[in-house]
Amino acid sequence: QSVLTQPPSVSAAPGQKVTISCSGSRSNIGDEYVSWYQQFPGTAPKLLIYDNNKRPSGIPDRFSGSKSGTSATLGITGLQTGDEADYYCGTWDASLSDVVFGGGTKLTVL
Amino acid sequence: EVQLVESGGGLVQPGGSLRLSCAASGFSISDHYMEWVRQAPGKGLEWVARSRHKAVYYSTEYIASVKGRFTISRDDSKNSLYLQMNSLKIEDTAVYYCARESRAAGGGKNAFDLWGQGTMVTVSS
Numbered sequence: 001q002s003v004l005t006q007p008p009s010v011s012a013a014p015g016q017k018v019t020i021s022c023s024g025s026r027s028n029i030g031d032e033y034v035s036w037y038q039q040f041p042g043t044a045p046k047l048l049i050y051d052n053n054k055r056p057s058g059i060p061d062r063f064s065g066s067k068s069g070t071s072a073t074l075g076i077t078g079l080q081t082g083d084e085a086d087y088y089c090g091t092w093d094a095s096l097s098d099v100v101f102g103g104g105t106k107l108t109v110l
Numbered sequence: 111e112v113q114l115v116e117s118g119g120g121l122v123q124p125g126g127s128l129r130l131s132c133a134a135s136g137f138s139i140s141d142h143y144m145e146w147v148r149q150a151p152g153k154g155l156e157w158v159a160r161s162r163h164k165a166v167y168y169s170t171e172y173i174a175s176v177k178g179r180f181t182i183s184r185d186d187s188k189n190s191l192y193l194q195m196n197s198l199k200i201e202d203t204a205v206y207y208c209a210r211e212s213r214a215a216g217g218g219k220n221a222f223d224l225w226g227q228g229t230m231v232t233v234s235s
Binding site: 044045046054086090096098099100 | 145147154155156157160171173174207212217218219220221222223225226227228
């Protein structure tokens with residue numbers, strides 16, 4: 001049972017937009033910055049978003065992040081088949097003194 | 111090239127020990143918080159431990175399930191991070207990733223901007 005809650009799967013057609021939610025509490029998302037990661041099978045995760053909505057160099061602006069209260073959202077526009085991957089949210093939990101991740105969301109581009 | 115390379119994984123019996131290493135290149139770990147994150151087969155990411163840098167007294171943090179069994183350490187002179195794992199349990203079976211926390215590189219707090227390729231630890235009799 002993950003501290004942060006994500007939907008197990010989402011799907012959308014190529015070219016469409018999809019959002020992935022990440023729900024937490026005041027001790028984590030509510031008071032801390034959220035990051036998002038993309039992971040392809042058999043490879044290491046890759047940072048997509050940090051500080052709720054900032055993109056590292058090289059990450060296309062098709063990827064966006066937002067936060068409201070104790071929830072965060074990753075948005076992906078102009079979906080491509082190459083976006084099929086697992087996506088994870090993460091943040092610090094001040095009550096646990098731990099970094100916490102969501103359970104992950106598998107994106108399928110139909 | 112900026113990279114992290116883990117080593118030391120393998121097959122170990124329950125109750126056994128293993129020491130993982132993470133060699134950094136292209137940057138100095140002395141400026142950074144460094145982390146271990148694991149992923150059990152078919153499961154999600156689970157943060158394991160943190161090593162803060164000298165300015166924060168090399169303090170450490172651990173997930174509850176490994177406290178007292180795992181020890182994270184670093185050797186800034188060798189630009190390397192370590193994870194000593196004792197009293198291993200079957201549920202410790204996972205790919206273990208070394209990661210760099212990004213605040214010192216201009217990125218966010220508690221965001222991991224550089225990851226190694228991972229090393230597999232299998233605990234089985």
